[in-house]
Amino acid sequence: MVKCSRCGRKARVRLRYARLSLCVEHFTEFMEKRFLKIASENNLFKNINKVLVAVSGGKDSVTLLHLMYKASNYFGFEIHGLTIDLGIGKEYSKDSVEASVKNFEILKIPYTIFNLKKHYGFTVDNIALYGRKASIRRPVCSVCGTVKRYIMNKVALEVKADAIATGHNLDDMVQYILSSVYAGRIEDLVKLELKTPTKNGLISRIKPLVYFSEKETLLYVLLRKLPFNYNVCPHFRPRIFHEQIRKISNELEEVAPGSKITLAKMFLEKIQPALNKYYPLKEEKLRKCRICGMPSSSEICSFCKVRLAIKKVLKSEGESEART
Numbered sequence: 442m443v444k445c446s447r448c449g450r451k452a453r454v455r456l457r458y459a460r461l462s463l464c465v466e467h468f469t470e471f472m473e474k475r476f477l478k479i480a481s482e483n484n485l486f487k488n489i490n491k492v493l494v495a496v497s498g499g500k501d502s503v504t505l506l507h508l509m510y511k512a513s514n515y516f517g518f519e520i521h522g523l524t525i526d527l528g529i530g531k532e533y534s535k536d537s538v539e540a541s542v543k544n545f546e547i548l549k550i551p552y553t554i555f556n557l558k559k560h561y562g563f564t565v566d567n568i569a570l571y572g573r574k575a576s577i578r579r580p581v582c583s584v585c586g587t588v589k590r591y592i593m594n595k596v597a598l599e600v601k602a603d604a605i606a607t608g609h610n611l612d613d614m615v616q617y618i619l620s621s622v623y624a625g626r627i628e629d630l631v632k633l634e635l636k637t638p639t640k641n642g643l644i645s646r647i648k649p650l651v652y653f654s655e656k657e658t659l660l661y662v663l664l665r666k667l668p669f670n671y672n673v674c675p676h677f678r679p680r681i682f683h684e685q686i687r688k689i690s691n692e693l694e695e696v697a698p699g700s701k702i703t704l705a706k707m708f709l710e711k712i713q714p715a716l717n718k719y720y721p722l723k724e725e726k727l728r729k730c731r732i733c734g735m736p737s738s739s740e741i742c743s744f745c746k747v748r749l750a751i752k753k754v755l756k757s758e759g760e761s762e763a764r765t
Contacts, residue, residue: 454660458699465664472661476508476649477515483635485647486512486604491519492647493602495593496544496552498524498537498670501608503544504658505650507667509606510548512649521600522552525592527585528564529674536670543668553600555592563751569676571758575750581676584747591744595735597644604636604645611654614705616686623682631716635709641727642736651709652702 443452445464452462456471463471480486494509496502506522513520524541526534538554545552558564565588569581577584597605614633621629639645650658662669693700729735730742737743 453664456657458694458702468660469665472504472653472657473508473511476653477512479652480512480516480649485636485649486516486518489516489518489603491521491600491602493521493523493593493597493600493605493644495589495605495607496522496524496541497608498540499608500658500662500669500671501610501650501655503540503667503669504653504661505606505608506544507548507661507665509649510550518603520550521602522550523593523596524552524554525589526554526556526558527588528556528558528566529676530566533670533672533675536672540668540670547667553596555596557588557592561748563748563755565676567751567755568747571751571754575747575754577747577750580678582678585676587743587747591735591742594642594644598642602644603639604647606647606649608650608658609648610650610658611652611701611705612687612690613655614648614651615690615701616683618704618708619686619690620683627716627720628722630713631720631722633709633713642729643727651705654701 443455443462444450445452445467446461447467447470448464450464453465454463454468455461456463459471461471486492492509492513494502494506496506506520509520512518522541522545524538524545526538528534529537542552542554565581565585568575568577568584572579572581572584593605593607596602617633618630621633635649635651636647637645661667690701690704725738727736727738728740730737730745731740732745732749733742735742735744741749
């Protein structure tokens with residue numbers, strides 16, 4: 442029997458990069474203390490009074506919510522939960538909202554459930570079905586990302602949050618770094634930070650989980666028996682190249698435990714600042730969207746373009762009367 446490195450009881454988790462075997466209690470403690478340490482070292486919550494925590498109901502965002510709750514008590518800021526009902530599938534969005542609400546209520550924190558259909562008259566399923574007819578050329582996942590970012594910023598402004606926390610994990614970060622390097626997307630690499638400042642009506646974004654692997658977030662929700670939606674979005678279509686990056690990075694992690702964390706840390710702490718020095722981003726001038734008034738780089742923001750295009754198709758199809 443493998444014993445816990447902290448108390449000698451039966452270990453349930455082996456963290457090779459940290460050279461630790463831990464029981465459930467001490468794995469939870471390890472995750473929470475490490476989260477607070479990373480936040481302190483990177484000043485993630487400096488001058489923050491309220492954080493909007495985006496929760497999809499999946500393992501990463503549920504883990505984020507519970508760790509943020511601990512951090513809010515430690516650093517002294519408020520948290521407000523947000524779950525967006527995107528109208529995906531017969532059960533997917535329903536299960537996601539239910540899991541999110543259960544976690545909000547476990548922690549007794551205020552939250553907002555934003556129903557995309559109710560507020561704007563369309564769903565992500567509508568985008569998947571009618572995107573081409575609406576002349577939307579981007580993949581549904583890309584458009585969904587635009588929708589979520591818009592709503593997160595909108596709700597953050599409404600609840601007067603100073604920052605928005607999202608559940609991007611270590612595996613997401615490693616994949617993004619390597620795919621951006623391969624494609625030579627310098628601008629994307631320069632923008633990649635743990636925390637972005639509030640600017641021009643766009644609320645600060647923080648990514649507190651970027652040093653936590655998806656294996657760790659899965660273990661956290663399973664061992665703590667937290668409710669979460671374990672299903673995969675029916676619209677998700679993995680890209681072969683991205684899946685290969687994940688496979689190779691996981692194989693490297695097996696040979697050299699901690700390699701993914703090292704890659705992320707070296708990039709964020711050394712390479713990104715150097716890139717920012719030699720490839721400074723031009724200050725993008727934002728204006729107010731002519732339709733909704735939200736920050737936009739053009740006369741009409743990306744969200745409103747999608748909304749209007751889908752509304753037009755839905756009206757012509759006679760499937761629903763989209764609200765303005």
